[in-house]
Amino acid sequence: MSKHYSSYDQINADLEILKLEKEIHKQHILLSVEKTKETLQPKNLFQEALTSYKKVFSNSYVRILQLAIPYVIDWLIHKKRGN
Structure with missing residues (x-):
């Protein structure tokens, strides 16, 4: 045009x-x-990685506990029985 x-x-x-x-x-x-x-810069790369790591694991903390607690309880029950 x-x-x-x-x-x-x-x-x-x-x-x-x-x-x-x-x-x-x-x-x-x-x-x-x-x-x-x-x-x-290395300092900023480290901070960004740490921030991403925190974000991933803070959001999945409850889910990890929900998965881990049954295994811990099962392990405690078997340990108490002597198995």
């Missing part, structure tokens, strides 16, 4: 807008690169 201009001022205004948009996109890319560098 082509745009028709009636003056050089309109062309210059659009060029200025495009220049600013280009600079915004460039800064966005640079910020993304910096965030990626920061995320890939």
